[in-house]
Amino acid sequence: MSKPNFSKILQNLKPDLVIYDMLLPWAEHVVNEHNIPAVKIVTSGAALFSYFFNFLKNPGVEFPFPAIYLPKVEQVKMREMFEKEPDVEDRLAGGNMQITLLCTSRTIEAKYLDYCTDFLNLKVIPVGPPFQDSITNDVDDKELIDWLGTKDENSTVFVCFGSELCLSREDMEEVAFGLELSNVNFIWVARFPKDEEQNLExxxxxxxxxRIGERGRVLDKFAPQPRILNHPSIGGFISHCGWNSVLESLDFGVPIIAMPINNDQPINAKLIVELGVAMEIVRDDDGNIHRGEIAETLKDVITGETGEILRGKDYSKAVSQCQ
Structure with a gap:
């Protein structure tokens, strides 16, 4: 249904250029039928983009940037991902590859952008994020923001793993006990699969x-992430390291406690650790997280000197700078 409708839109609008998402490779074919130039946009960072291409085109060859490494557990996950999605290489490398737009900035990923250009003989243009959520005052969020206002500056951690990712029961328990043991203030957005009715208790x-009382808030609904991250009481962000969340954290100057789960997240986590704005929660050899490690990492960032060091790295303009 999308293709014929898209074709009609192109016929009516007659645009000079179409920018299409890499997840919709069919769009370029439709655009070509109308003799309109098309450019692909990849809604990820350059570290991920270059790592993937090195993985695909140089199997067994080590990525030339040692900061971006994956433990064996994550390498196995990546291989499994490629096996499940055999068209991923075509989505990344197919179509017009003379120019590709990346949702990043030279301020944070210059060497990875240059590697893409040199390795792939490709002109990569950083264009920043596709859009930025405006920070608005919603009456439904008043109680939460008022509660944040009672907390000291940089004393509270925001915990959110994106709009689609749901933690396993085991991981939720470890995160809960980690938050409890850390003794820091927190807002935790706990999501469940859409087809499952769950009760937080x-x-x-x-x-x-x-037990946590007024020290924390656990939400099972949408939370205004940009508004929360921009609040002076927020001193850290436990994140899965999805690319949009990474860019928002950089924009607001909030250190990340990285807890990547899958897909692009482990590589994004390594990048922000390299940039000096994050600490990653260390997993065991089987890829499991543990409450003690979560608690200690949290305390380091929220109440320790590590947090001051991480907050001292200012990338607040990186998101808006495209070149």
């Missing part, structure tokens, strides 16, 4: 909500 450790 049934999923969280018994007595957790009572």
């Amino acid at each position: 049934d999923v969280l450790p018994k007595g957790f909500l009572e």
Whole structure:
């Protein structure tokens, strides 16, 4: 259904150029039928983009930037991802590859952008994020923002793993106990699969909500992430390291406690650790997280000297700078 409708739109609008998402490779074919130039946009960073191409085109050859490494567990996950999505190379490398737009900035990824250009013989143009959410005052968020206003500067951590990712029951328990053991203030957005009816009290450790009291807020609904990250009480962000969340954290100058799960997230996490704006929660050899490690990392960032060091790295203009 999308192709014929898109074709009609092109016929009516007659644009001079079409920028299409790499996830929709069919769009270029439709555009070519109308003799309109098309440019691909990749909604990720250059570190990920170059790592993927090195992985695909130089199998077994080590990526030339040692900061971007993946442990064996993550390498296995990547191989499995490529096996499940055999068209991923075509989506990345297919079509008009003379010019590709990347949602990043030279301020944070200059050497990875240059590697893309040299290795792929490709002109890569950083264009920043596709859009930025405006920070608005919603009456539905008033209680949450008022609660944040009662906390000291940089004393609170925001915990959110994106709009689609749901933690396993085991990981949710470790995160909960990690937050409890850390003794820091927090806002935690706990998401569940759309087809599952869940009650927070049934999923969280018994007595957790009572024990944390006024120190934390656990939400099972949408939260205004940009507004929360921009609040002076927020001193850290436990994140899965999706690219949009990474860019928002850089924009607002909030250190990240990285807890990547899958796909691009492990590489994004390595990048921001390299930039000096994040600490990654260390997993065991089987890829599991543990409450003690979460708690110690949290305390380092929120109440320790590490947080001051991370907050001292200013990339607040990086998101808006395209070149």
